[in-house]
Amino acid sequence: MPSKPPPLTNRPQRKAWKRSQLEPDTRLRGRAGMEQRRRRLMAEPLCRACAKLSIVRAAVVPDHIIPLSEGGRDDDGNIQCLCQEHHDAKSKAERAAARQRRRP
Numbered sequence: 877m878p879s880k881p882p883p884l885t886n887r888p889q890r891k892a893w894k895r896s897q898l899e900p901d902t903r904l905r906g907r908a909g910m911e912q913r914r915r916r917l918m919a920e921p922l923c924r925a926c927a928k929l930s931i932v933r934a935a936v937v938p939d940h941i942i943p944l945s946e947g948g949r950d951d952d953g954n955i956q957c958l959c960q961e962h963h964d965a966k967s968k969a970e971r972a973a974a975r976q977r978r979r980p
């Protein structure tokens with residue numbers, strides 16, 4: 877018969893890092909968020925960044941031009957649809973910029 881695991885109450889309590897405490901995030905979630913994502917991709921089905929390079933590629937991600945974490949709004953004027961590759965590159969650059977800003 878398996879023994880019981882040690883009680884959780886004896887573990888040191890770590891304060892959970894809550895994204896919502898640091899970054900106001902007004903993004904729609906659940907069914908409403910999925911519908912909004914679908915509507916935006918229907919409105920702009922091709923990657924905007926690829927189009928600037930004269931490449932025709934399907935967009936798969938509605939991207940916030942100014943990230944919500946930097947005060948960007950979750951409205952259609954702040955959305956561009958991107959392919960996964962461009963979205964990943966933009967997200968990586970935004971994370972690097974955020975790290976730079978947090979450095980003392």
Ligand SMILES: [Zn+2]
Nearest residue numbers: 923926959962
């Ligand atoms: Zn692209």
